[in-house]
Amino acid sequence: MLSNKTDYRKLLMTLLAWSVGLLIFFPILWTILTSFKTEADAIASPPLFLSFDWTLENYTEVQERSNYFRHFWNSVVISLGSTVLGLLIAIPAAWAMAFVPAKNTKNILMWMLSTKMLPPVGVLIPIFLIFRDTGLLDTLTGLVIVLTLINLPIIVWMLYTYFKEIPGEILEAARMDGATLWSEIIHVLTPMALPGIASTMLLNIILAWNEAFWTLSLTAAKAAPLTAFIASYSSPEGLFYAKLSAASTMAIAPILIMGWFSQKQLVRGLTFGAVK
Amino acid sequence: MGSIKLENVSKSFGTVEVIPPLNLDINEGEFVVFVGPSGCGKSTLLRLIAGLEDVTSGTISIDGQDATEIRPARRGLAMVFQSYALYPHMSVRKNIAFPLKMAKLDQAEIDRKVNKAAEVLNLASYIDRRPGQLSGGQRQRVAIGRAIVREPKAFLFDEPLSNLDAALRVNMRLEISELHQNLKTTMVYVTHDQVEAMTMADKIVVLRAGVIEQVGSPLELYRQPANKFVASFIGSPKMNFIDGEAASKYQAHTIGVRPEHLRFSRESGPWKGVVGVAEHLGSDTFLYVTLEGGEQFTVRTVGNAEFHHGDVVYLSAEPENIYRFDENGLAIK
């Protein structure tokens, strides 16, 4: 089968790439494996790879101890909520920038991106105080508002780059065909840009799901999402490897699974629409 | 229904005036072609009529009504774009139905009209496919179908054939002409291809740098070009020009002779030249001749003329077909 030089080269590359890939993936794999071990097996020396007594005990214990599902639900609400809200605000803005560019469009876009460079610590205290005084502290609403705002520049930027790929003539055709602005956006632009919108959405769900500055600073117990749930394992529970692994696996599994099912769009989205 | 009148219409982008004030009448049922080199403002002019761009000054009336401030959709015009601008996520049927849906017609009415358009344009066999699955010619038909169903006062075509290959272009040209014969609706058609203009138009508008150089029927432009620009733009291959002494014999600054109006001989004639390239097309032969004065002349002759590189020829013009121009390039009547 491996009859020529090309095939040998391919085999070599396959081995190399798989080794590197597995190496990079290993910490995740190891976490998942450890989550099924008993605490004793988890710290066994030498480490046990597959030959241990598989158990689900850690998962039930983690759920009982720190109510995983409530944190999971909080994460779902804030990441979906902020992404949908962000899209609703960003789609019209990106439409305007992509199809009715003015002299200052580039500047507005750059300015929006630059707000993303505003270090969160620069506005942490006022936001904390405003939230405390308005009762938004430790609420899902508050987190949705903050995450929408911090990810808005990225959503606008990504949608803008995707919209730019759509020929303006098609929107003009819709205009000639009697479409109002809203039907132009709803019936023509949105369906055409659906792959790009999906990529944007996926990336933002991940960014919001994993956001750990605001979610840690602005929540205590009630609205704490998975990032905070996991942070509570920093010590001394962190030394219980099996439980830490179970909690970690549960925190990252939803995103890993979502990523697995939406590979193509996600890969496109992960480049932030910035390279083609 | 379907007359369009432009009065003192001008257009500037920022400080750049791409169309100085111009006047133009398009009569009901006419097939008008805007032709000119790229960048001459012909597409902009069409977009002004469509309402996709605002005029900087002047008025556009459609059927005697001032339409200058009316939104594109309300002008009652339909447009076929260069890229066809089909909606890629909709089937052919939905594409054609879109303007009717936007006009909030009831479904039965929409179906009836779409089916009729499909029949007229022969696209029933692929009506449930998406644009991505169609060939260039089929897409073109769908774009026309989408325009027809609206029963517009006038059709606007923006270089609709430029994305098709040569053979298909000839076919679609005929189909559009035929459509015009059947519908008798006003059509405004933009192209840079003078062949399209000559073959399809009732009236040709030649534009250069936003200025109308001449308006007239194809044969008027061919026979009585108003200036050197029109003379060289209309007709293929291009008209030959010669100035200086040869022209002053005819009391002109420049004279022009079309390739098909040159006679030649191997022995004698007023203009001596050497054949550079001879293109034998079978039906015709084109000779590219360099005259003694350095001018390049194109000669069109019969298919079986045996000329080759380096042959010496003597050219003369049919006296009744010499075009005379003054120093400003304007035709001398």
Added chain:
Amino acid sequence: MATDHSRVAARFMISPAVLLLLGWMIIPLSMTIYFSFLNYNLLSPGMEEWIGFTNYEYFLTDPAFFAALGNTLLLVGGVLLITIVGGIGLALLLDQPMWGQGIVRILVIAPFFVMPTVSALVWKNMFMNPVNGLFAHAAKALGFAPFDFFAHAPLFSIIMIVAWQWLPFATLIMLTALQSLDQEQLEAAKMDGARKFNRFFHITLPHMSRAITVVILIQTIFLLSIFAEILVTTNGGPGYASTNITYLVYAQSLLQFDVGGGSAGGIVAVILANIVAFFLMRMIGKNLET
């Protein structure tokens, strides 16, 4: 290329986004500026008084500030270096013909999906722990003494963790850029006698300059405000050895409740970020045109 009607509509459509971001920027930022001139501690409410630049003086002369500034730069620079070089290498590898390319790609991307708190905890406890971590086991197996990563090289350890998280992103961008490289260009270079090495430096790398710019821009935005990784691993220590500006300001304001000092620190962070942004934007301006 549009009508007045659509321009008006465009302004209307863009304004919610602009106004929200403007509000998000201006309101809290001006409050931060105001607080930074106050002696304001959450533990003693009602005692606020105007103290001018004193907070800035304290913050800027605090040795912790210089440590944090240096750490911030090392963190950003180190991670950028590792991810860019590693990303290009990985992208070149993934671009080769192989079996199971899709799966390898998923394996490589996976770290991006892991939330910072999780990756920091997993690395800290299960890999870098000097007693039970995998690295310790490996060291012992090879006959070395286990290395206490967070005690002796806290910043380096954090850089490694963050680099692991961002390597997928860099790889993906580089890979996308690599795949858009016109193969005919490489073939032409081959015909012109360029060897593999020269082809990479003269054709492939210049083609990727835009991708590299994107990686630098986007990663810098996120890396400047690295926070969770520090919070759950070292709490900035030992001493200030792994404190960056973000963490320093956080500690000052939400752990010591010194709103005035924290605000001054926040403003300093904003100014520093602006300096970085200025250079970044100039770079992008050049590289992201078209």
